[in-house]
Amino acid sequence: MIGVAKTYTIRGFVLETIMEFATRSLSQQESRVVLALAEQRRRAVGREDVIHLLGANPKAADHVIHSLRRKGWLERASWGKYLLIPPERGPEALGESNLLALASRIVEPYYIGYGTAAAHYGLTTQHRGVIWLVTPVHVRDRRVGDSEVKIVNPVPRKFFGFGLVDILGYPVILSDREKTALDCIDRPDLAGGVGEAAYILATASRRLDWGKAASYLERIGSNALARRFGWLADHAGADVPPAERERLLRLAGRGNKAFLGPRDEVKGAIGYNRTWRLFVNVTREDLNDSAGLGRLQTIQRET
DSSP, X not given: OOOSSOEEEETTEEEEOOOXXXXXXXXXXXXXXXXXXXXXXXXXXXXXXXXXXXXXXXXXXXHHHHHHHHTTSEEEEETTEEXXXXXXXXXXXXXXXXXXXXXXXXXXXXXXXXXXXXXXXXXXXXXXXXXXXXXSSOOOOEEETTEEEEEEOOOGGGOOOEEEEEETTEEEEEEOHHHHHHHHHHOGGGTTSHHHHHHHHHHHGGGOOHHHHHHHHHHHTOHHHHHHHHHHHHHHTOOOOHHHHHHHHHHHTSSSOXXXXXXXXXXXXXXXXXXXXXXXXXXXXXTGGGTTHHHHHHHHHHO
């Protein structure tokens, strides 16, 4: 058992033994695993790692893993993969936000995207019990904690625009703001609908790198997406640099008429926009929350 009310540090990793509760007391083998991971500054561990750390047979290692999970030191991310709950943080370290850390261990390569990434960046006020995990690998959906992890398999040309983000000490790969906005416009069904996708872009516009967004659109190669993106930027009153707006218009200038919204008839739809050659098949009420939001944010930033 690790001692009670003692504090010490290994390579800057503070280990605070707040083990007054019997459920957090550790056996010699269990403490060996926890302290080894802490010393190595590791957040993730696999079944084979535990076998190696203990020099034990698989059955004995499984017993230690099961006990550490029961006592709240490990959380299962996927088959044979676990996350260490840092000793200085306790069980709350894997709360709602770090369900993303658990989901990140399901498959590689991957990124967390769409409405989930938008919520992380504060681009939407909607929080759903779904984590959107984007990967070229075909794996099944699954549950992590109280959330459902939904797998999205993109075409190869759309699998880019992501990077590591530190979430409570755990590295998680998320789409960046520009790709998040584009993904949500491309698949509004994964972002809460067209109205919410418009709101996400409008909110993101204050910090968007418009040159990067245009480069992403060139790489994706969808003039329909460029039209939707351009029209929604205008609708939000976003402060798009003139050169980048011209670039977007060039990207949108090819191909047949595109739609924003469903293909079925919508009563009271905004209709066709000649600038972006886009049929906006949603009502103004559907997009009310995002109308002029980028302009308002620009004014607020200047004052």
